[in-house]
Amino acid sequence: MYSQGLIGAGSENKETPEFLAAFQARIDADEKIEPNDQMPAAYRKTLIRQIGQHAHSEIVGMLPEGNWITRAPTLRRKAALLAKVQDEGGHGLYLYSAAETLGVSRKEMTEELISGRAKYSSIFNYPTQTWADIGAIGWLVDGAAIMNQVPLCRCSYGPYARAMIRVCKEESFHQRQGYEIILTLAEGSEAQKDMAQDALNRWWWPSLMMFGPPDGESPNSDQSTLWKIKRFTNDELRQKFVDATVPQALRLGLSLPDEALKWNETQERYDYGEIDWDEFWNVVKGHGPLNKERVAARKKAWDEGAWVRDAAMAHAKKVSQLNITPIAAE
Amino acid sequence: MVDEEEIPLWEVFIRPRNGLAHRHCGSLHATDSKMALQAARDVYTRRGEGLSVWVIPSVQISASDPQDREEMFDPSDDKVYRHPNFYNIPDDVGHM
Numbered sequence: 001m002y003s004q005g006l007i008g009a010g011s012e013n014k015e016t017p018e019f020l021a022a023f024q025a026r027i028d029a030d031e032k033i034e035p036n037d038q039m040p041a042a043y044r045k046t047l048i049r050q051i052g053q054h055a056h057s058e059i060v061g062m063l064p065e066g067n068w069i070t071r072a073p074t075l076r077r078k079a080a081l082l083a084k085v086q087d088e089g090g091h092g093l094y095l096y097s098a099a100e101t102l103g104v105s106r107k108e109m110t111e112e113l114i115s116g117r118a119k120y121s122s123i124f125n126y127p128t129q130t131w132a133d134i135g136a137i138g139w140l141v142d143g144a145a146i147m148n149q150v151p152l153c154r155c156s157y158g159p160y161a162r163a164m165i166r167v168c169k170e171e172s173f174h175q176r177q178g179y180e181i182i183l184t185l186a187e188g189s190e191a192q193k194d195m196a197q198d199a200l201n202r203w204w205w206p207s208l209m210m211f212g213p214p215d216g217e218s219p220n221s222d223q224s225t226l227w228k229i230k231r232f233t234n235d236e237l238r239q240k241f242v243d244a245t246v247p248q249a250l251r252l253g254l255s256l257p258d259e260a261l262k263w264n265e266t267q268e269r270y271d272y273g274e275i276d277w278d279e280f281w282n283v284v285k286g287h288g289p290l291n292k293e294r295v296a297a298r299k300k301a302w303d304e305g306a307w308v309r310d311a312a313m314a315h316a317k318k319v320s321q322l323n324i325t326p327i328a329a330e
Numbered sequence: 331m332v333d334e335e336e337i338p339l340w341e342v343f344i345r346p347r348n349g350l351a352h353r354h355c356g357s358l359h360a361t362d363s364k365m366a367l368q369a370a371r372d373v374y375t376r377r378g379e380g381l382s383v384w385v386i387p388s389v390q391i392s393a394s395d396p397q398d399r400e401e402m403f404d405p406s407d408d409k410v411y412r413h414p415n416f417y418n419i420p421d422d423v424g425h426m
Binding site: 083097100101306310 | 356372
């Protein structure tokens with residue numbers, strides 16, 4: 001929202017110590033910050049970056065799964081996958097709309113994505129090689145996303161928190177449909193079981209990387225925690241995910257591709273092996289298996305849709321000149 | 331796309347069921363009201379969230395500035411006589 005004129009993005013708040021202290025006091029009192037409120041420029045900038053990246057992730061996330069819609073093994077699976085991919089598109093739109101309340105335009109965000117400047121979750125730069133990958137994505141990637149997103153429902157910025165509530169409600173079907181796919185394969189023929197195991201082997205580590213760099217190497221963490229944008233550290237969320245997911249893998253009769261993984265009796269959690277952070281940074285910096293293809297696919301879709309946007313704008317202008325009134329509300 | 335015009339922003343309001351008021355739920359881009367209604371249906375009501383949708387161009391909304399909060403809303407705080415418990419009614423009158 002809202003009335004764009006009021007968004008303070010262009011106006012300079014005088015960020016005196018009193019102003020910053022008063023803002024922090026609102027955060028500490030668990031007050032929500034709303035679009036037209038005064039806020040430190042860095043708070044606005046952090047949110048624009050984070051919500052924008054989150055939105056891009058949802059949009060790019062449609063690509064690896066969209067890859068299998070035409071090849072889903074049954075009509076039931078196909079309908080569910082279509083609905084899931086449509087949801088991801090919807091999630092991207094809720095998030096773009098939340099980011100726009102901070103004064104960034106949709107056009108700027110789109111431009112950033114299709115020019116390759118924007119970051120998005122690096123997991124989507126991995127290929128979906130078999131049908132089992134669709135199961136692994138729903139179960140692991142959406143599972144990891146839920147771990148990240150549930151605490152964001154309490155984020156200090158109102159529009160982001162509200163978007164997250166909608167997203168989380170919808171994600172739980174995503175994870176269940178993924179687990180059901182893997183479960184069906186795991187209980188199937190030897191070849192199907194191998195396919196499920198292979199998918200788990202390839203998606204496990206990238207899923208753990210979704211929580212971001214280890215605590216201490218995460219540049220934006222401390223300030224985001226202070227501002228209650230972030231409620232848990234990367235490592236805390238990663239641990240929660242491991243603890244929730246390992247028993248689900250065991251239930252499938254599959255093994256996790258980590259020899260160091262074992263239950264820690266005293267800490268009551270699973271210890272896991274070293275994550276290959278070189279691989280993570282490599283993909284983040286644009287050298288993952290499909291970074292170029294993903295951005296190219298978004299650019300192609302945008303460019304090929306240009307005539308539709310132009311035609312719709314031209315039509316709207318023509319109709320408004322003819323003075324045709326739209327249907328009135330009630 | 332640099333010279334492409336930005337497609338207008340619309341605010342979306344949904345009535346979850348009859349008996350409740352329409353409630354703001356987010357925004358979207360559309361070139362006209364027909365497209366905005368269809369997009370609102372697709373984006374905001376995929377799981378039976380609504381029975382009625384309103385869309386309005388965001389530029390048409392006039393909003394109060396949160397910085398004017400005090401002069402806008404504080405005057406209502408000192409009018410305690412607007413509240414029922416300002417008035418003394420003996421207990422034996424019963425519930426009123």
